[in-house]
Each structure stands twice: as C-alpha cells, then as structure tokens.
Amino acid sequence: MKKQDKKVIVGMPQELYDALKRLAEEDCRSVPSCIRMALKEYVEKTDEKTSPG
16 A cells, blocks of 8 residues: 655745745755655654653
C-alpha cells in the first residue's frame, strides 16, 4: 500500500518564497521539495534537543 502524503497550503512573504526558489534551483529541486527538506531538518533538530539523554 502506498503511503499517502498530506497536502497543506502555506502562505509566506514573497521574499521568503523567492529565497526558497533560488535555493531550490541551485540544488536542482522544486520549491515544494526544498520546503519538505527544510521541515524535515527542523523536526530532526527539534527532536534531538527534546530527546532525553
């Protein structure tokens, strides 16, 4: 069974979108892919900070 992705709509300032678009193009990625990567890294870093030990 294929894992189903959850779609969300996110508003952001044009300047932030432009910066994400530039970064995505530099990495040959799409803007949504760049956003997913940034969110994944944020969650991983946050989990590391809140993990006991």
